[in-house]
Amino acid sequence: xxxxxxxxxxxxxxxxxxxxxxxxxxxxxxxxxxxxxxxxxxxxxxxxxxxxxxxxxxxxxxxxxxxxxxxxxxxxxxxxxxxxxxxxxxxxxxxxxxxxxxxxxxxxxxxxxxxxxxxxxxxxxxxxxxxxxxxxxxxxxxxxxxxxxxxxxxxxxxxxxxxxxxxxxxxxxxxxxxxxxxxxxxxxxxxxxxxxxxxxxxxxxxxxxxxxxxxxxxxxxxxxxxxxxxxxxxxxxxxxxxxxxxxxxxxxxxxxxxxxxxxxxxxxxxxxxxxxxxxxxxxxxxxxxxxxxxxxxxxxxxxxxxxxxxxxxxxxxxxxxxxxxxxxxxxxxxxxxxxxxxxxxxxxxxxxxxxxxxxxxxxxxxxxxxxxxxxxxxxxxxxxxxxxxxxxxxxxxxxxxxxxxxxxxxxxxxxxxxxxxxxxxxxxxxxxxxxxxxxxxxxxxxxxxxxxxxxxxxxxxxxxxxxxxxxxxxxxxxxxxxxxxxxxxxxxxxxxxxxxxxxxxxxxxxxxxxxxxxxxxxxxxxxxxxxxxxxxxxxxxxxxxxxxxxxxxxxxxxxxxxxxxxxxxxxxxxxxxxxxxxxxxxxxxxxxxxxxxxxxxxxxxxxxxxxxxxxxxxxxxxxxxxx
Numbered sequence: 001x002x003x004x005x006x007x008x009x010x011x012x013x014x015x016x017x018x019x020x021x022x023x024x025x026x027x028x029x030x031x032x033x034x035x036x037x038x039x040x041x042x043x044x045x046x047x048x049x050x051x052x053x054x055x056x057x058x059x060x061x062x063x064x065x066x067x068x069x070x071x072x073x074x075x076x077x078x079x080x081x082x083x084x085x086x087x088x089x090x091x092x093x094x095x096x097x098x099x100x101x102x103x104x105x106x107x108x109x110x111x112x113x114x115x116x117x118x119x120x121x122x123x124x125x126x127x128x129x130x131x132x133x134x135x136x137x138x139x140x141x142x143x144x145x146x147x148x149x150x151x152x153x154x155x156x157x158x159x160x161x162x163x164x165x166x167x168x169x170x171x172x173x174x175x176x177x178x179x180x181x182x183x184x185x186x187x188x189x190x191x192x193x194x195x196x197x198x199x200x201x202x203x204x205x206x207x208x209x210x211x212x213x214x215x216x217x218x219x220x221x222x223x224x225x226x227x228x229x230x231x232x233x234x235x236x237x238x239x240x241x242x243x244x245x246x247x248x249x250x251x252x253x254x255x256x257x258x259x260x261x262x263x264x265x266x267x268x269x270x271x272x273x274x275x276x277x278x279x280x281x282x283x284x285x286x287x288x289x290x291x292x293x294x295x296x297x298x299x300x301x302x303x304x305x306x307x308x309x310x311x312x313x314x315x316x317x318x319x320x321x322x323x324x325x326x327x328x329x330x331x332x333x334x335x336x337x338x339x340x341x342x343x344x345x346x347x348x349x350x351x352x353x354x355x356x357x358x359x360x361x362x363x364x365x366x367x368x369x370x371x372x373x374x375x376x377x378x379x380x381x382x383x384x385x386x387x388x389x390x391x392x393x394x395x396x397x398x399x400x401x402x403x404x405x406x407x408x409x410x411x412x413x414x415x416x417x418x419x420x421x422x423x424x425x426x427x428x429x430x431x432x433x434x435x436x437x438x439x440x441x442x443x444x445x446x447x448x449x450x451x452x453x454x455x456x457x458x459x460x461x462x463x464x465x466x467x468x469x470x471x472x473x474x475x476x477x478x479x480x481x482x483x484x485x486x487x488x489x490x491x492x493x494x495x496x497x498x499x500x501x502x503x504x505x506x507x508x509x510x511x512x513x514x515x516x517x518x519x520x521x522x523x524x525x526x527x528x529x530x531x532x533x534x535x536x537x538x539x540x541x542x543x544x545x546x547x548x549x550x551x552x553x554x555x556x557x558x559x560x561x562x563x564x565x566x567x568x569x570x571x572x573x574x575x576x577x578x579x580x581x582x583x584x585x586x587x588x589x590x591x592x593x594x595x596x597x598x599x600x601x602x603x604x605x606x607x608x609x610x611x612x613x614x615x616x617x618x619x620x621x622x623x624x625x626x627x
Contacts, residue, residue: 039105046106049099053091057298057410076101076108078179085219086246090271090296122582124210131189131212131256133237137227138187138600142277144543146356147431150480150596151544158602161547163626164560164570167604170625171209172578174586175200178619179611182593184224184277184541185621187600188239188255194607194621195221195243201251203258209581209623213258219247222593223277226285227255228316240316242285244274250287252319262319269307271296275351276428277594278314279363284322284387285314286363288350294371297405297414303341304405304414305371306331309348311363313390323390327367327378340413347371347403348379352428352477353594355441356387357455363387364441364455366425370403373416379403380423382443382453394458398445399423422471423447427478427541428594431455434513435484442486442512444475448501450488450510462515466508467492468501472613477594478541480549485518485563486510487549489538505537507551507561521566527555531575533590533616541596550599552591556616558606574608578620589618602626 039046050058083092083100092100105111123129144150154160175181175196183195191212192204201215223244230237241255244266252261266274267289276288289310297304308331313322327350331343347370354365362384370379381397402420407413427444434440439455448467453460467474467490480487488510492503506522527534535554542551548560548569556575559568574588588608591597592615598605603625609618 039109039111042102042105042111045099046102046104049095049103050106053095054103076104076112078177079104079107080112087292087295090292090302091299121211121214122209124205124208124212128205128208128210129212131191133189133230133235134233135189136230136232140229141226141279142184142224142353142594143279143355143428143430146279146281146358148353148355148428149430149432149482149544150478150541151482152599154546156601157545157547157599159545159547159599159604159626161562161569163602164548166626167570167624168627169578170603170623172580172586172623173204173209173582173621174578174580174584175609175619175621176584179609179617180589180593181607181609181619181621182222182595182612183607184595185598185605185607186225186227187598187605188227192605192621193225193227193241193255195223195225195245197619199245201225201241201243201253201258203255204621206623211582215253215258215260217243217245217251218249219245221245222275224594226278226280228280242278242280242316244278244287246273248272248274248289250274250278250285250314250319252316264314264319264321266312267291267310269293271307275594277353279354279356280316281356281358281387283316285316286354286356286387287312287314288352288354288365290349290351290368294347294349294405297371297407298410298412300407300412300414302414303343304407305346306343307346307349307371309350309367311350311354311365311385311390313387325385325390325392327383328370328376331372338413342372342414344372345370345374345376348376349424351424351426355429355431357431360455361387362393362455364429364431366427366429366443368424368426369420369422370416371405373403373418375401375403375420380425380445382425382429382441382451382458384441384455384458396453396458396460398425398449398451399447421447423469423474426476430479430481430486432481432512436513440512442479442481444479444488446470446474446476448474448490448492448504450475450479450486452512452515464510464515464517465501466490466510466517466520467504472539473503476539477592478596480542480544480596481512482544483546483563484512485544486512487542487544489540489542489551491537491539491554493535493537493554507538507542507549507566509563509566519566521561521568523553523555525555526557531556531616533614534575535590535615539592541594543596543599545599550597550604552595552597552606552608554590554592554610554615556589556591556608556618558591558597558604558608574606574620574622575616575618578622580620584619586620587618588620588622589616
């Protein structure tokens, strides 16, 4: 283990990132239905495959991969999906399909069977199936506006601080074949649009939760669904809906029917993925490209690494590429001292949504670490690109020399010399204005630090620590800003070698103009002994309104905070089972990934569950309404 690397088990991208419903090469379509009948010879086959292929990571005391005890809580075809189409596909590529099935059954201690009598979806009757062209998209994409503020006006929210005690559950929808719900809901035409762990894109009736349509993507959909805007009341409006999946595909479908229009690969690299939601502006879709190759490096025989992070601009109507900006140079092959082949530079993934600045003609986003040496100048950086050409207008690197991959957890030869701390920028940046009229770009980093950069030059305006930081600590998936405040959630779970700063899970408010810490609302550990993978901390984006700031937490609680003090105004425990309108067994869990709670029209709409990275599983969408 290299100095300064986190010393705790972080269940990660591995098997929990299983993608869409898989089709077995030999046995036909597989569902989540399992049986308790004995595994027979598959137990011995699976055990052998695990020991030879998987145990090096999954038995490691300090590794990112989930321990066998965690895997036993998973269903076998969720594991199978990860091996065939998800994050473990590179590791399992040398296995036969029979071996993949055997190891999936061995780990889950249950037999996987073919789907026969799958319950039909809960489709809408005609009354609730119609899309309302008088209701164009409520918000402009993942960040609620082009600036990524994650802020809602009092009028749009339809809820005040006094209304929080009047909220009642209107309906719940359960996601089948899923252990997480990390796609942020989008609102348009009287519908809620969402992706899912099982690869389904859904258009749900906002009033009842019935399905207006569903579309099956090729893999898990982590992104929000971006709805093309239209003029209110346009009877001929035929908007498109855009999203990306865990296999690196970008899609456009018709928002009112789910009919596919185009699908393109965001990147040709075999482990490229789309985690950050694309941003849409003036007919162009700006797509951030990330990857799973950081995990592939755990295999000491894997020639790490060749992925190059990028942002690609696509024509929204056709999917045709307009430009692509690579964020790291072409990897060069070389031999290390032992004669092993390695490649570099690599990495610099983008797993957040760009903010759009029409006045300057720029988009802003932030990047992750390098996977191998040499470390380069655009890793762990905030970057501004010309939206017409993709030319880099400015960049500001927060941490130099951060080259890291999962091989560092198991002392693999793939771990870079002088490995860095893995302090990516995962949160989407925000364009806002100080009290003096200066436009700044706000950013939050896994290091537990928030920043403001000048929007014209990239000059650092201020820097403020709000957490200890770590591989799964600090600011992870999002921030929000409203009325001169930056709201920064902090995760900070687990133990790390660097004890310079204490863990500070909770929510913080920072003055946008000065960078001063206005208040901090630390989280107590309210996890019960019976709750597996329950953690204090907030890793998902908050949503700001003038009356309250809403944040879903890793402990499965949805809390509302007073914007001026951090006082907790509402605390809803979502970790219980819910009766769902579609009859799927469902419960809430951790709220993480890029999904913020939605506040609109007197409702709170929240996706709950994050069976990934050692956090609580769940599979439910909840709609609360003021009574």
